[in-house]
Amino acid sequence: MHSLTAQIPELSNSYVCMKDPQKVQETLQAMVKAGSNTLQVISDFDMTLTRFAYNGKRCPTCHNILENSKVISDDCKIKLDELLKTYYPIEIDASRSIEEKLPLMVEWWTKAHELLVAQRIRKDLLATAVHESEAKLRQGHLKLFLDGFKLFFDHLHKHCIPLLIFSAGIGDILEEVIRQAGVFHSNVNVFSNYMDFDESGMLKAFKGELIHIYNKREGALLNTGHFQELRTRPNVLLMGDSLGDLAMADGVHDMENILRIGYLNDKVEERKQSYLDSYDIVLIENETLDVPNAVVHYLTGSK
Ligand code: TMP
Numbered sequence: 210m211h212s213l214t215a216q217i218p219e220l221s222n223s224y225v226c227m228k229d230p231q232k233v234q235e236t237l238q239a240m241v242k243a244g245s246n247t248l249q250v251i252s253d254f255d256m257t258l259t260r261f262a263y264n265g266k267r268c269p270t271c272h273n274i275l276e277n278s279k280v281i282s283d284d285c286k287i288k289l290d291e292l293l294k295t296y297y298p299i300e301i302d303a304s305r306s307i308e309e310k311l312p313l314m315v316e317w318w319t320k321a322h323e324l325l326v327a328q329r330i331r332k333d334l335l336a337t338a339v340h341e342s343e344a345k346l347r348q349g350h351l352k353l354f355l356d357g358f359k360l361f362f363d364h365l366h367k368h369c370i371p372l373l374i375f376s377a378g379i380g381d382i383l384e385e386v387i388r389q390a391g392v393f394h395s396n397v398n399v400f401s402n403y404m405d406f407d408e409s410g411m412l413k414a415f416k417g418e419l420i421h422i423y424n425k426r427e428g429a430l431l432n433t434g435h436f437q438e439l440r441t442r443p444n445v446l447l448m449g450d451s452l453g454d455l456a457m458a459d460g461v462h463d464m465e466n467i468l469r470i471g472y473l474n475d476k477v478e479e480r481k482q483s484y485l486d487s488y489d490i491v492l493i494e495n496e497t498l499d500v501p502n503a504v505v506h507y508l509t510g511s512k
């Protein structure tokens with residue numbers, strides 16, 4: 210433990226919990242030894258790359274960005290909010306199994322997408338909706354532009370490390386968030402739910418298979434081409450905030466090492482044990498990217 214925190218001092222922060230620090234150390238050492246040219250990063254978006262709360266107020270997910278914007282009617286806002294109030298408590302309920310939650314999550318996403326499609330949202334209004342939103346990528350503890358998400362995205366880009374953002378949110382919205390933040394670099398790929406627009410630019414459907422929080426494994430297996438291209442990178446840094454996010458790496462070819470960093474944002478006491486059992490490093494109610502940044506710096510030999 211001592212040498213682990215000597216190598217990565219951020220891991221001694223009080224919000225960091227690890228069930229097996231020795232294993233974390235061994236995994237990190239194996240990954241450093243293999244070199245950053247064998248590394249790929251796979252991250253969830255909502256509440257992982259973006260903040261959960263700011264000044265005591267919840268931050269929006271991709272769906273919430275639309276919900277809070279002018280592109281949605283008041284009636285639709287009420288209905289989407291009712292869905293959120295019904296299904297979000299189920300999403301984070303530690304007393305229900307994933308099997309039990311799965312059909313309910315499909316129900317949530319299906320109903321929400323039907324409501325959005327009925328709004329005939331115009332593609333050309335999405336950028337303004339994002340611009341006017343309260344979307345917030347995670348910063349560092351110094352809250353400087355250069356110590357949070359910017360450092361994270363820029364550093365991975367500089368070291369040519371592929372970053373897959375794997376989201377059950379809305380691809381068009383999350384792309385716009387990272388584009389407007391100036392970090393949609395060429396090493397970033399996105400798997401998500403993309404909107405399908407008709408020839409006049411109105412939303413008519415969502416493309417392809419639905420991705421919800423508990424079918425990321427199926428989503429990963431549908432995208433074999435992406436993982437095939439990255440087959441020389443069998444070492445994975447995975448970041449998520451839901452237990453469903455652990456399946457994001459299921460498509461990786463011949464994985465050698467994986468280090469999983471999990472944000473535990475809500476219902477901490479009820480969920481802590483299950484997060485400790487499945488994520489190697491658990492970050493409890495922490496809004497920064499300090500630990501992922503420190504780990505990425507360590508893995509790329511930068512200080
Ligand atoms: P993620 O995979 O990028 O974290 O996105 C999934 C999140 O989106 C999940 O936490 C639930 C949230 N969500 C909403 O906030 N509103 C909705 O209408 C739906 C369907 C999902």
Ligand code: MG
Binds near residue numbers: 256257
């Ligand atoms: Mg999430």
